[in-house]
Amino acid sequence: MNTSPTKAKTRAITKTIPEQPFAKSSVADEKITGHHFYGNLYDLDRQRMNDMEYLKNLVTDAVKIANMTLVEVKAWSFGGKKGGVSVIALITESHVALHIWNEYNYATLDIYTCGEQSKPEKAFDYIVKGLKTKDHRKFYADRSM
Amino acid sequence: MNTSPTKAKTRAITKTIPEQPFAKSSVADEKITGHHFYGNLYDLDRQRMNDMEYLKNLVTDAVKIANMTLVEVKAWSFGGKKGGVSVIALITESHVALHIWNEYNYATLDIYTCGEQSKPEKAFDYIVKGLKTKDHRKFYADRSM
Numbered sequence: 001m002n003t004s005p006t007k008a009k010t011r012a013i014t015k016t017i018p019e020q021p022f023a024k025s026s027v028a029d030e031k032i033t034g035h036h037f038y039g040n041l042y043d044l045d046r047q048r049m050n051d052m053e054y055l056k057n058l059v060t061d062a063v064k065i066a067n068m069t070l071v072e073v074k075a076w077s078f079g080g081k082k083g084g085v086s087v088i089a090l091i092t093e094s095h096v097a098l099h100i101w102n103e104y105n106y107a108t109l110d111i112y113t114c115g116e117q118s119k120p121e122k123a124f125d126y127i128v129k130g131l132k133t134k135d136h137r138k139f140y141a142d143r144s145m
Numbered sequence: 146m147n148t149s150p151t152k153a154k155t156r157a158i159t160k161t162i163p164e165q166p167f168a169k170s171s172v173a174d175e176k177i178t179g180h181h182f183y184g185n186l187y188d189l190d191r192q193r194m195n196d197m198e199y200l201k202n203l204v205t206d207a208v209k210i211a212n213m214t215l216v217e218v219k220a221w222s223f224g225g226k227k228g229g230v231s232v233i234a235l236i237t238e239s240h241v242a243l244h245i246w247n248e249y250n251y252a253t254l255d256i257y258t259c260g261e262q263s264k265p266e267k268a269f270d271y272i273v274k275g276l277k278t279k280d281h282r283k284f285y286a287d288r289s290m
Contacts, residue, residue, distance in 0.1 A: 040290065074235075082177070082259075086235055088235055090219075090221055095231070095244075097239070099259070108179065108239075139286070145251055
């Protein structure tokens with residue numbers, strides 16, 4: 001077992017996932033390919049960030065657009081100073097998670113997919129646009145096996 | 146709006162999150178502090194990786210041990226060549242996600258928390274141990290605001 005506390009191999013990545021579906025090959029068939037886009041969203045639209053139905057639909061549509069398969073989507077609301085809304089979608093290919101902090105007008109977003117045909121960055125960008133953010137940061141982690 | 150496709154700032158991180166609770170300060174009160182441990186788990190225990198109740202309990206216990214607050218935990222089973230089990234927990238502080246691929250005897254794990262008092266690495270290690278993995282890789286992403 002690897003016992004090092006934080007064996008770090010997270011890579012700073014500048015490449016963009018290709019828009020065309022990933023090529024299927026015998027190698028691809030034998031491996032799990034994982035793409036994880038995540039980031040911070042700033043200055044969201046105040047009305048939309050509190051509308052749980054809107055948020056669930058936004059995530060659902062993002063999943064479709066990214067060629068991913070929704071299994072279940074759910075939203076929760078939290079009170080308090082650091083309260084807000086969380087939306088999590090289980091997809092066949094992994095998950096989407098959106099956490100919004102109302103008081104900070106701030107959110108984090110994770111689009112993690114193991115689907116070879118998925119376009120996770122499209123989902124990320126769709127949600128950013130749907131929340132009318134004034135700024136955002138987007139990162140990528142290779143989650144392949 | 147930041148329109149660069151993948152403005153990467155994911156950092157290779159070697160530091161370990163301190164075991165003691167994070168110091169509360171006026172600065173901490175004003176910001177969202179995010180810690181995200183994620184990684185790959187290899188050669189899981191065959192019996193445990195298919196036991197949905199065991200997996201849900203494992204994630205639930207990991208959440209407690211890491212001083213995080215469970216809101217809801219759910220498990221789903223998938224068939225097919227790339228089938229297996231997914232467990233997702235919404236926690237007050239963000240989420241935990243475990244995706245298992247049976248045929249590959251492989252899993253990925255995400256422990257993402259914005260709790261200043263949370264110990265997410267403990268949760269990661271607890272789940273790794275609970276699945277009796279023969280090897281794993283662990284990465285860290287700073288998810289702070």
